[in-house]
Amino acid sequence: MTDETWGRVCNELLKTVGKNNFTSWIAPLRLIALSDGIVSFEAPTKFMRDWVSRNFAEPILRELRVAGVTADRIDIRVPELRAIPMATVANPTPVKPRKSLRVNEDAELPGAPLDARFTFDSFVVGKPNELAHAAARRVAEGGPVTFNPLFLYGGVGLGKTHLMHAIAHELQTRRPDLRVLYLSAEQFMYRFVQALRERQIMDFKEMFRSVDVLMVDDVQFIAGKDSTQEEFFHTFNALVDQGKQIVISADRAPGEIKDLEDRIKSRLQCGLVVDLHPTDYELRLGILQTKTEAYRVQYPGLVLADGVLEFLAHRITTNVRVLEGALTRLFAFASLVGREITLDLAQECLTDILRASDRKVTIEEIQRKVAEHYTIRLSDMIGPKRVRTIARPRQVAMYLAKQLTTRSLPEIGRRFGGRDHTTIMHGIRKIEELKGADRQLAEDIDLLRRLLES
Numbered sequence: 001m002t003d004e005t006w007g008r009v010c011n012e013l014l015k016t017v018g019k020n021n022f023t024s025w026i027a028p029l030r031l032i033a034l035s036d037g038i039v040s041f042e043a044p045t046k047f048m049r050d051w052v053s054r055n056f057a058e059p060i061l062r063e064l065r066v067a068g069v070t071a072d073r074i075d076i077r078v079p080e081l082r083a084i085p086m087a088t089v090a091n092p093t094p095v096k097p098r099k100s101l102r103v104n105e106d107a108e109l110p111g112a113p114l115d116a117r118f119t120f121d122s123f124v125v126g127k128p129n130e131l132a133h134a135a136a137r138r139v140a141e142g143g144p145v146t147f148n149p150l151f152l153y154g155g156v157g158l159g160k161t162h163l164m165h166a167i168a169h170e171l172q173t174r175r176p177d178l179r180v181l182y183l184s185a186e187q188f189m190y191r192f193v194q195a196l197r198e199r200q201i202m203d204f205k206e207m208f209r210s211v212d213v214l215m216v217d218d219v220q221f222i223a224g225k226d227s228t229q230e231e232f233f234h235t236f237n238a239l240v241d242q243g244k245q246i247v248i249s250a251d252r253a254p255g256e257i258k259d260l261e262d263r264i265k266s267r268l269q270c271g272l273v274v275d276l277h278p279t280d281y282e283l284r285l286g287i288l289q290t291k292t293e294a295y296r297v298q299y300p301g302l303v304l305a306d307g308v309l310e311f312l313a314h315r316i317t318t319n320v321r322v323l324e325g326a327l328t329r330l331f332a333f334a335s336l337v338g339r340e341i342t343l344d345l346a347q348e349c350l351t352d353i354l355r356a357s358d359r360k361v362t363i364e365e366i367q368r369k370v371a372e373h374y375t376i377r378l379s380d381m382i383g384p385k386r387v388r389t390i391a392r393p394r395q396v397a398m399y400l401a402k403q404l405t406t407r408s409l410p411e412i413g414r415r416f417g418g419r420d421h422t423t424i425m426h427g428i429r430k431i432e433e434l435k436g437a438d439r440q441l442a443e444d445i446d447l448l449r450r451l452l453e454s
């Protein structure tokens with residue numbers, strides 16, 4: 001087959017697959033030969049090879065046949081040395097040749113800036129985060145990939161971003177040869193959309209496929225954003241195939257991210273999934289002590305009375321960010337007014353934060369909200385009826401009571417019309433079990449939790 005024939009075939013393909021597809025996928029192919037009914041091409045990347053084989057083999061063969069070329073299969077190779085994938089040989093179409101796609105290895109990656117304070121040194125390890133910390137440390141060694149991806153999840157302000165930045169910092173010193181890219185899922189989407197708009201999607205793909213370690217923060221953001229998800233999925237697969245490390249964070253477990261495609265969920269679950277648990281008292285105190293050391297340097301004259309840090313660790317249980325904010329304000333305030341930091345001063349200057357942390361959900365509130373949500377009577381919450389339409393909401397309320405309050409099972413039982421603690425336990429288990437498979441139920445619970453916690 002001559003280049004001229006291939007040129008004619010290209011003209012036809014341009015009409016059948018559309019200009020965008022043609023430019024992205026077919027134009028970069030280089031015709032090598034036709035022999036034994038096999039047409040061979042060269043593609044610039046493995047990813048393109050796979051994509052073209054899967055999606056465009058049929059149309060290409062069809063148009064070849066129309067042009068009188070008998071071929072029953074196409075074969076695409078990827079040259080060992082990365083070629084500059086310009087459609088050079090046969091590009092008879094009016095399509096403008098694209099810019100060079102070669103990724104400049106020295107070019108700055110379009111990552112987000114790293115916070116210099118988020119290092120392993122400044123990360124306080126406690127029971128709730130020890131596993132996440134250990135996994136992050138492992139990745140930061142830059143050795144062979146042992147789990148892929150590392151998926152970190154947990155509530156807001158528990159240290160996900162801190163750990164990811166710490167990995168990046170550590171890799172910069174240990175393995176300066178590695179290309180490490182950290183960015184938020186939102187930035188990923190922004191870059192993707194920009195690349196689409198500026199018709200530089202191949203550059204985008206090449207760039208993302210050229211990194212050694214990819215970290216995407218807050219991946220829940222791309223849920224429901226279909227084309228971004230699709231692109232993310234391909235990037236993800238391409239990197240995993242090349243044995244490159246991926247680190248992902250989200251505010252919840254992969255299986256619980258709504259509107260995330262199932263294939264992505266299951267891909268995300270393939271590696272190591274670790275959660276950062278809510279902080280406990282010891283961890284909060286540890287964090288406060290560490291941060292205080294830094295403030296002592298910054299405000300050398302200030303005196304900190306005994307018991308203040310313990311008081312804060314005890315009272316501010318929401319998240320580390322709030323805890324830090326409280327401490328920052330406390331030191332700034334004390335230095336401004338030139339007073340010793342005492343319990344009184346803390347209470348005075350942190351009234352709002354303490355009050356917000358004070359808000360405790362009661363079992364009665366839970367029962368009322370759940371009853372409203374499922375439009376059943378409040379009295380049925382504690383009554384004896386066993387029909388599903390009442391028993392299920394009641395179990396949801398039991399589950400939430402366990403999750404959102406510090407009440408024991410017998411105490412919860414008493415508030416549900418004097419039920420036995422084993423009944424409560426059974427109810428909670430039932431909901432835990434159903435929640436995994438029943439999306440609607442999981443959503444209901446999520447919504448109720450948010451209502452109650454706000």
Ligand code: ADP
Binds near residue numbers: 156321
């Ligand atoms: P997330 O990304 O999970 O929402 P961040 O990583 O942004 O949370 O953490 C919020 C703040 O709390 C940051 O300033 C971070 O340094 C701090 N922080 C969280 N966990 C710890 C920890 N274990 N030790 C020290 N600081 C922490």
Ligand code: MG
Binds near residue numbers: 160161
């Ligand atoms: Mg974060």
